[in-house]
Amino acid sequence: MRSEESTMLTLRPDGRRGVVMLTRTYDLLSGFILTSLDKAVDLTLNDVLEKAQAKFSESIENVAWCTLQVKLDLEARGLIKVVEPIYQKRLFFIKLTRLGSKKIRTEKSLQD
16 A cells, blocks of 8 residues: 555444545445445345455455445445345345435536
């Protein structure tokens, strides 16, 4: 890691201290998670981890761990939530919140 690269401290939903991560890695994975959830209806954490591994395994070291840390941060910031369906216990879906949807729309409009 080069010293001039910026880092950030992630948040955790349980209030404990997060991890220090490169800002570019965080931005890449958070954008990936939010757009994946925007496009898909029912994604589990395993689905997100598999997609991230397939897409970023060449460019990011420890992709699954980094993706999990970013997911926890997004959850702590209120951009995503974990939902347990009534019909099946021990299955958890990750969903966008209204705040997460608003963030995606804002980023898309800035890119256009």
